Amino acid sequence: MSRLSAKSLLRCLMMVCLVLFATATPALAKTKFKVAWSIYVGWMPWPYAEESGILKKWADAHNIEIELVQMDYVASIEAYVAGQVDACVMTNMEMLNMPAASGIDSTALIIGDYSNGNDALLVRDGLTAKTIKGQEISLVELTVSHYLLNRFLEKNNMKEKDVRVINTSDSDIGPIFLSNDSQKAVVTWNPIVMQIEQHPGITKLFSSADVPGEIIDLMAVNTKTLKKNPALGKALVGAWYEVMSVMSRRGADADKALGTMAAQAESSLVEFKSQLKTTAMFYTADAAVQYASGPEIKKNMDYVRQFCFRHGLLGEGAESADVVGIQYPDGSVQGDKRNVNFRFDVSYMKMAAEGKLKR
Amino acid sequence: MKFLSMHAKFGPVTTALLSASLFVLCVAAYFTASHIRHQENPKDKIMPTIGKMWKGVENTAFKEDRKGEYRLWVDTWASAKRLGYSTLLLVLAVLLGLHMGLYPFFEAVFYRFILFFDKVPALALLPILFIIFGLGELSKVMLILLGVFPTIALDTYLRAKAVPREQIIKGRTLGAGSAKITYGVVLPQIMPDVLNTIRLNFKAMVLFLIAGESLAATAGLGYRIFVVRRYIAMEIIIPYVLWMSLLAFVADLLVRLWIKKRYAWYQAH
Amino acid sequence: MNDTNPMLHLEDVYMRYPSRDGTPITILNDIDLKVRQGEFITVVGPSGCGKSTLLRLILGAESPTEGAVLLDGKKLDAPNRNRGIVFQKYSLFPHLSVMDNIVFGLDAEAHGMFLGWLKPGQMRQRRRAFRDQAQVYLERIGLADAADKYPHELSGGMRQRVAIAQSLIMKPRILLMDEPFGALDHATRTEMQLFILEQWEQAEMTIFFVTHDLEEACFLGSRVLVLSQYYQTDAGRGQGAKIVGDFATPGGHPKPTDFLYSEEMSQLVHRIRSEGLSPDNLQHIRDFNLTHRDAFRTVNPEEWQREQ
Numbered sequence: 019m020s021r022l023s024a025k026s027l028l029r030c031l032m033m034v035c036l037v038l039f040a041t042a043t044p045a046l047a048k049t050k051f052k053v054a055w056s057i058y059v060g061w062m063p064w065p066y067a068e069e070s071g072i073l074k075k076w077a078d079a080h081n082i083e084i085e086l087v088q089m090d091y092v093a094s095i096e097a098y099v100a101g102q103v104d105a106c107v108m109t110n111m112e113m114l115n116m117p118a119a120s121g122i123d124s125t126a127l128i129i130g131d132y133s134n135g136n137d138a139l140l141v142r143d144g145l146t147a148k149t150i151k152g153q154e155i156s157l158v159e160l161t162v163s164h165y166l167l168n169r170f171l172e173k174n175n176m177k178e179k180d181v182r183v184i185n186t187s188d189s190d191i192g193p194i195f196l197s198n199d200s201q202k203a204v205v206t207w208n209p210i211v212m213q214i215e216q217h218p219g220i221t222k223l224f225s226s227a228d229v230p231g232e233i234i235d236l237m238a239v240n241t242k243t244l245k246k247n248p249a250l251g252k253a254l255v256g257a258w259y260e261v262m263s264v265m266s267r268r269g270a271d272a273d274k275a276l277g278t279m280a281a282q283a284e285s286s287l288v289e290f291k292s293q294l295k296t297t298a299m300f301y302t303a304d305a306a307v308q309y310a311s312g313p314e315i316k317k318n319m320d321y322v323r324q325f326c327f328r329h330g331l332l333g334e335g336a337e338s339a340d341v342v343g344i345q346y347p348d349g350s351v352q353g354d355k356r357n358v359n360f361r362f363d364v365s366y367m368k369m370a371a372e373g374k375l376k377r
Numbered sequence: 378m379k380f381l382s383m384h385a386k387f388g389p390v391t392t393a394l395l396s397a398s399l400f401v402l403c404v405a406a407y408f409t410a411s412h413i414r415h416q417e418n419p420k421d422k423i424m425p426t427i428g429k430m431w432k433g434v435e436n437t438a439f440k441e442d443r444k445g446e447y448r449l450w451v452d453t454w455a456s457a458k459r460l461g462y463s464t465l466l467l468v469l470a471v472l473l474g475l476h477m478g479l480y481p482f483f484e485a486v487f488y489r490f491i492l493f494f495d496k497v498p499a500l501a502l503l504p505i506l507f508i509i510f511g512l513g514e515l516s517k518v519m520l521i522l523l524g525v526f527p528t529i530a531l532d533t534y535l536r537a538k539a540v541p542r543e544q545i546i547k548g549r550t551l552g553a554g555s556a557k558i559t560y561g562v563v564l565p566q567i568m569p570d571v572l573n574t575i576r577l578n579f580k581a582m583v584l585f586l587i588a589g590e591s592l593a594a595t596a597g598l599g600y601r602i603f604v605v606r607r608y609i610a611m612e613i614i615i616p617y618v619l620w621m622s623l624l625a626f627v628a629d630l631l632v633r634l635w636i637k638k639r640y641a642w643y644q645a646h
Numbered sequence: 647m648n649d650t651n652p653m654l655h656l657e658d659v660y661m662r663y664p665s666r667d668g669t670p671i672t673i674l675n676d677i678d679l680k681v682r683q684g685e686f687i688t689v690v691g692p693s694g695c696g697k698s699t700l701l702r703l704i705l706g707a708e709s710p711t712e713g714a715v716l717l718d719g720k721k722l723d724a725p726n727r728n729r730g731i732v733f734q735k736y737s738l739f740p741h742l743s744v745m746d747n748i749v750f751g752l753d754a755e756a757h758g759m760f761l762g763w764l765k766p767g768q769m770r771q772r773r774r775a776f777r778d779q780a781q782v783y784l785e786r787i788g789l790a791d792a793a794d795k796y797p798h799e800l801s802g803g804m805r806q807r808v809a810i811a812q813s814l815i816m817k818p819r820i821l822l823m824d825e826p827f828g829a830l831d832h833a834t835r836t837e838m839q840l841f842i843l844e845q846w847e848q849a850e851m852t853i854f855f856v857t858h859d860l861e862e863a864c865f866l867g868s869r870v871l872v873l874s875q876y877y878q879t880d881a882g883r884g885q886g887a888k889i890v891g892d893f894a895t896p897g898g899h900p901k902p903t904d905f906l907y908s909e910e911m912s913q914l915v916h917r918i919r920s921e922g923l924s925p926d927n928l929q930h931i932r933d934f935n936l937t938h939r940d941a942f943r944t945v946n947p948e949e950w951q952r953e954q
Contacts, residue, residue, distance in 0.1 A: 092607065119608060119609075121418045154512075184593055185600060186593040187592045193507075328443070334432065543735070544736055546725050551755075562739060565741045640741070642798055
């Protein structure tokens with residue numbers, strides 16, 4: 019019987035681990051990609067792109083395969099951070115505090131829209147900014163709802179300490195708020211906002227329309243993967259703007275597309291359309307490029323990163339909001355230049371705007 | 378292959394080593410994987426190194442957070458209170474089971490209902506619970522209770538039924554009334570078994586606690602795990618999970634010791 | 647033993663259970679029995695004859711399908727402190743010490759459950775008196791040193807002694823014993839037989855003792871009841887057990903140990919075995935050995951058509 023030496027045993031163990039985690043290691047040139055999405059009005063074009071065959075057409079044109087996976091929102095970003103998927107839809111805030119703060123260099127490939135009322139602070143009994151002090155407010159902590167509340171308090175010269183935040187699961191926040199009259203205030207997002215708002219005695223005190231452009235919905239792609247596989251970027255951007263053009267065309271075709279999206283979001287066409295109204299979609303690549311290249315986005319990102327820092331979302335040990343570098347299309351970096359993990363890259367959108375993408 | 382035989386005998390040291398081996402293997406596998414991930418990405422948050430986890434412990438247990446709280450202790454206390462109240466209320470489950478086992482009336486009224494109730498997945502009723510009992514502590518305690526109450530009641534019921542008829546008749550022939558037989562003969566006899574069942578249900582109680590805290594809370598071990606998940610703070614989640622396991626293990630141990638001390642006669646049974 | 651009124655009286659007692667297909671099965675068929683105070687009655691019979699059922703009827707744990715069971719002229723309904731019981735197993739409360747097991751009855755009768763909380767002083771005082779009383783019984787059963795032990799720490803024989811003391815302290819009208827020594831080894835068994843005879847003599851009590859051991863029955867009993875389902879009537883083979891034998895054991899009582907090895911004993915045992923316990927020998931009811939002075943029976947004319 020031969021005996022295993024400690025060294026060879028360790029090597030064995032390492033091998034096992036390597037095999038286990040090799041699957042989780044992105045950034046190799048490949049032809050098959052996984053893209054995660056979750057249900058939200060601004061992201062419904064993705065499942066439509068898949069169902070209508072637009073996505074496959076663009077993937078085929080670039081000789082790659084793209085698999086869309088639907089997941090829960092937080093789980094999808096976790097999967098992205100763990101390297102299980104190559105790209106994932108998320109807001110600028112989660113992109114900063116989940117992948118970027120975890121050292122996963124990510125690129126905002128597509129700037130799809132910003133929330134223009136989809137997130138809102140709703141109150142009952144005519145509560146106002148003056149009387150909200152000391153009240154319990156239900157929301158999902160450390161999400162854009164929490165951010166929105168902070169912006170509301172800031173604008174009214176209050177601090178988070180002035181209210182009591184109750185962390186409440188998004189799956190039940192609507193029914194719980196509606197059935198408990200003792201709950202006076204809630205911050206949540208659509209379609210829950212819409213459902214709550216319909217009830218009598220509920221008023222909207224503040225919404226993302228009051229801070230336009232701050233909560234941005236993006237398609238985040240692993241930067242290394244994107245660099246090695248520009249085809250992925252081209253196919254995704256191409257497919258996206260083709261869907262955008264269908265949606266913005268108005269008329270029967272657009273309604274059919276919107277109907278498909280509504281069905282996949284499990285809402286009616288009317289509801290879906292009303293949600294679109296509170297979503298500022300960038301229907302053209304040009305508009306998105308302009309917004310990403312303008313000065314406003316830097317100011318808005320600064321609000322977001324300061325919030326993340328204050329709440330420890332950039333890591334418990336972070337000394338300032340500068341720990342993560344955010345790079346803008348003009349090449350400037352907000353924060354640590356040696357640790358750029360959040361990139362606004364408009365080159366692919368530009369190609370779309372200029373019609374340079376091969377279909 | 379002698380060591381695999383049914384008659385294999387191991388000294389205390391070998392036994393200890395064998396028992397430790399799987400623990401060591403798990404820990405080693407974790408840190409190897411963590412090391413590999415960190416070589417690739419020093420900021421990896423999914424599998425933090427031991428140093429990062431220690432930092433997480435330090436930050437939560439020994440340093441005030443931005444609100445001026447020592448989070449780990451605040452959370453532990455909040456969760457412990459919820460579990461404590463639920464455990465106290467389980468006394469009702471034991472009493473119900475006891476009466477179902479001894480009094481046909483209680484059996485007729487409750488048995489089938491509880492049996493059915495036991496099969497209802499309590500977690501699915503969660504939103505209803507929060508609507509009925511509000512967002513406060515009550516709803517969390519009720520969730521834990523609904524989750525384990527039927528199990529404990531049914532177990533007590535079966536154990537009360539299993540007490541030999543002879544014991545009850547003997548009690549009667551000695552002049553004992555129903556109360557004395559219920560609480561003086563049957564209950565103390567089944568108590569060690571009932572405590573064991575409660576002990577084995579600690580895990581379920583913790584699961585229900587976490588589920589309740591994930592839904593609506595301002596403090597608690599489960600709450601923290603769900604909130605810090607929003608920024609993938611595994612360096613906090615892993616120590617929290619280990620801490621919860623440790624607490625559950627200690628609680629289990631205490632009950633076992635209590636049974637051994639208080640119910641010496643039970644061991645020989 | 648001079649009173650003419652029997653303390654226990656069973657007349658025309660039938661016990662039937664529904665069988666699986668719904669038709670009733672007769673277990674006890676027309677039992678008539680009178681018992682005077684101070685008797686030591688042993689009950690034997692083939693297995694399945696209903697000895698324990700008869701015992702449970704007298705205990706009050708079951709009610710007869712027909713007929714009446716009277717104790718001191720009153721109908722029995724549930725077990726109470728007038729009848730003590732010693733089972734083969736489960737007689738002692740496993741969670742109580744020997745002392746607490748013996749004191750149990752006195753305690754239960756004196757204060758129910760909750761007096762201890764209401765009047766702790768009074769309770770303590772009574773407790774002390776009870777313990778003194780129990781100590782006397784512990785000495786009588788020779789287990790004075792075992793007061794603080796738990797049942798599982800005792801041998802089988804010791805446990806049965808405690809169970810007997812536990813019942814005796816309540817001074818029941820009648821002590822029922824259901825194969826109490828059935829699980830003991832031979833030596834302990836003999837010892838326990840002498841012990842129970844001693845207790846019977848001292849306490850002047852009435853014992854109703856079920857056993858499957860014929861020698862034990864003949865040695866212990868002042869009166870032996872043979873219960874059997876193996877008999878025949880004019881209507882055919884018997885259904886359910888009747889008392890096929892009811893007689894006083896020969897000689898005085900209690901008997902000397904020699905009696906166990908006497909010729910008389912072996913004849914008696916042989917007779918009981920052949921008349922009552924053998925399925926091949928079906929005695930006619932007119933031949934039953936009902937010679938005890940208190941033996942009586944009511945007769946069903948279908949079963950016994952008397953010759954004109």
